[in-house]
Amino acid sequence: MRVGILGDGLTSLTLAKALVNLNINVEVYSEKKKQIIDQSRTIGITKSNLEFFSENIINIEKIIWKLNKIEINSQKLPREELIKFENNNDQLFSMVRNNKLYEILETNLKKNKFYKISYKKNLLSILDKHDLIINLNPLNLVSKKFFSNKIKKNYQSVAYTAHLKHNKIKNRTASQIFTKIGPLAFLPLSHTETSVVYSINKSNFIKKEKFIELINYHNSKYDIKEIIKISSFQLNSINLRSYYYKNILAFGDLIHKIHPLAGQGFNMTIRDIKILLKIIKNKIELGLPIDTSVNQEFQNKIKHTNFIFSNGIDFVYEFFNIDRKIKNNALIKSLKFLGKTESLNKIFKKIADKGLIY
Numbered sequence: 001m002r003v004g005i006l007g008d009g010l011t012s013l014t015l016a017k018a019l020v021n022l023n024i025n026v027e028v029y030s031e032k033k034k035q036i037i038d039q040s041r042t043i044g045i046t047k048s049n050l051e052f053f054s055e056n057i058i059n060i061e062k063i064i065w066k067l068n069k070i071e072i073n074s075q076k077l078p079r080e081e082l083i084k085f086e087n088n089n090d091q092l093f094s095m096v097r098n099n100k101l102y103e104i105l106e107t108n109l110k111k112n113k114f115y116k117i118s119y120k121k122n123l124l125s126i127l128d129k130h131d132l133i134i135n136l137n138p139l140n141l142v143s144k145k146f147f148s149n150k151i152k153k154n155y156q157s158v159a160y161t162a163h164l165k166h167n168k169i170k171n172r173t174a175s176q177i178f179t180k181i182g183p184l185a186f187l188p189l190s191h192t193e194t195s196v197v198y199s200i201n202k203s204n205f206i207k208k209e210k211f212i213e214l215i216n217y218h219n220s221k222y223d224i225k226e227i228i229k230i231s232s233f234q235l236n237s238i239n240l241r242s243y244y245y246k247n248i249l250a251f252g253d254l255i256h257k258i259h260p261l262a263g264q265g266f267n268m269t270i271r272d273i274k275i276l277l278k279i280i281k282n283k284i285e286l287g288l289p290i291d292t293s294v295n296q297e298f299q300n301k302i303k304h305t306n307f308i309f310s311n312g313i314d315f316v317y318e319f320f321n322i323d324r325k326i327k328n329n330a331l332i333k334s335l336k337f338l339g340k341t342e343s344l345n346k347i348f349k350k351i352a353d354k355g356l357i358y
């Protein structure tokens with residue numbers, strides 16, 4: 001069986017590694033000679049996804065930083081904790097640097113006899129060379145031709161990311177503050193380094209100097225020595241209407257792109273990989289061909305759940321967006337009340353860890 005993967009980003013290599021582990025021949029098609037992974041980007045992986053990743057894809061214990069508490073606060077209620085999630089000192093989720101994850105996957109794949117990487121401009125010419133094509137690149141010709149029908153929302157926001165170098169501190173708690181201009185997350189990477197993601201509404205467009213000033217203003221925990229690796233990204237959400245066209249399956253951020261405020265984008269993709277692997281393994285065991293039926297089954301199993309999950313994240317975004325525009329504290333106080341309700345807190349934690357199917 002031969003699978004072609006279009007794109008050589010993080011998700012492409014993750015998926016390629018999951019498939020070569022099943023002794024499936026995978027050819028990754030890149031449109032650039034060298035993939036450059038942004039040094040400022042980090043990903044929070046949930047506990048159950050990390051377990052799946054290490055067992056079925058590659059062991060990443062060496063490059064992760066485990067967190068056991070998440071604090072959520074609002075600038076409207078200073079000195080009051082809005083919601084907290086913790087796991088009796090056990091890990092809740094783990095942070096990993098995108099470039100380190102990419103490196104470990106690339107190094108391992110290069111040594112694998114089932115893996116091949118090719119550089120190709122005309123992707124339309126290779127579509128029938130493989131039993132299954134998995135497309136991850138939203139910008140290629142295949143996406144333009146077959147995957148342009150989508151529900152798209154422009155958040156009119158920019159995510160600024162950076163790394164803080166600071167004096168040593170016990171650093172196992174992530175925190176998110178819903179500020180007047182958008183959510184700001186502090187995501188620990190070690191006892192001396194923390195990554196920052198600040199999603200800011202475009203109407204409050206700021207320059208680099210102002211971004212640094214705002215980090216310092218909202219930071220109450222770190223003794224910052226240096227702020228490095230500053231980058232920025234436009235934010236939008238996408239839900240693709242159809243996940244496949246014949247033997248071509250769209251995957252990753254191409255089928256569901258979400259706001260980063262809950263750190264769930266890549267986690268959704270890991271859950272998708274889990275389902276795709278199960279379908280493929282089943283077919284192999286039953287001696288059935290790996291063809292369009294895989295795509296059909298995958299879409300039937302996960303599309304509606306992904307849509308509900310994406311909308312849930314969007315709801316959270318809109319909730320805080322409305323809250324920051326109104327003057328009183330009624331909404332935020334009711335959220336604080338809900339967050340303190342133990343059964344609800346448990347449900348939120350479970351959904352964030354395992355998604356909607358558990």
Ligand SMILES: Cc1cc2nc3c(=O)[nH]c(=O)nc-3n(C[C@H](O)[C@H](O)[C@H](O)COP(=O)(O)OP(=O)(O)OC[C@H]3O[C@@H](n4cnc5c(N)ncnc54)[C@H](O)[C@@H]3O)c2cc1C
Nearest residue numbers: 007008009010011043044136137159260263264265266267
């Ligand atoms: C600020 C931020 C923070 C995030 N934090 C989290 C988190 O904590 N947890 C979590 O689960 N998720 C998080 N996400 C989502 C996560 O980062 C993405 O799901 C993941 O990085 C997708 O990576 P990718 O390389 O597969 O996708 P993409 O970057 O969309 O790339 C897809 C493919 O398209 C190709 N491609 C893309 N652009 C180009 C181009 N210009 N030219 C040529 N080819 C191109 C690449 O080769 C790649 O194969 C966050 C996202 C953002 C923006």
